[in-house]
Amino acid sequence: MFNKKFVYSCIDFLKTNDIKNEIKEILAPLTELIIYELYPYIYSIIFFVFLIFILISITLILLLLVLKNNTNFVKN
Known part of the structure; x- marks a missing residue:
């Protein structure tokens, strides 16, 4: 029960735009x-x-050139 509340509170915390922007700024040099x-x-x-x-x-x-020139060979 406590774990689910903690996980949901962390997810809600990470969904804020400020945190998203800070994470992007921190990871930008690494991704570059x-x-x-x-x-x-x-x-x-x-x-x-x-x-x-x-x-x-x-x-x-x-292959197309060979097949075109050797139509006699294909018939036999």
Whole structure:
């Protein structure tokens, strides 16, 4: 019973705008640091996804060209 009242009072306390803003101000440097550290990985992931897209597109084009030129081979 006491635990539920305590939890609800904590939740109500954390719902106030002043506390939300203070928590955001406290955590802002930490989140900026984490994002700053993750930027190289994000850029490398974007680069590799783009590279894989290009390679798959080239493979599809080559496959279509081979199938178009070898229709005789497919019929047999």
